[in-house]
Each structure stands twice: as C-alpha cells, then as structure tokens.
Amino acid sequence: MNDKISLDVALDIIGTLRMMKMKEITAEKDESKKDELYKELDMLSTEEEIANGLLQFEASDNVRLSVIDKINRLYAPILKAYYAAK
DSSP, X not given: OOOOOOHHHHHHHHHHHHHHXXXXXXXXXXXXXXXXXXXXXXXXXHHHHHHTTOSXXXXXXXXXHHHHHHIIIIXXXXXXXXXXXX
C-alpha cells in the first residue's frame, strides 16, 4: 500500500480541519477552552504554511515532508472517522 498523498490532498485535509476547528471555537462558550482551541488552530495554520512551503527552515524539505506525513498518518484518519460518524 502506498502511504504517500499529494500536496493538494494534504492541504485539503488540513484546511478542512482548520475550518472545523473554527466552527468549534465559535460554538464554545468557555473562554479557557476557547484559548486551547485557538492554540490548536494556530498549530494547524502553521502546519498548513509549512506543508505549502510558505515557512522556510534550515532543513525545510525534511520539515515539510514530516508535516505532510503527519497530515497523512494522523489528520486524515481523524477526518475520515468524523465523516464516517455522520
């Protein structure tokens, strides 16, 4: 089985998760919980920028590939489970 995904698919997955996180923030009433959700949103936004090649690091290709791998192995199953439950 090939575990590689295209950049477009990876960006679509993380973009969808960011939108879901924004909806979660909007619905949340507890301010301390909102702060945690904003941190999670910030992390997703940073990872999206890294995957898209917008943030440069010393070993940028390795960092970028690592984030894309995280999207594939962690975020894709989360999104798949979310839609399967609907």
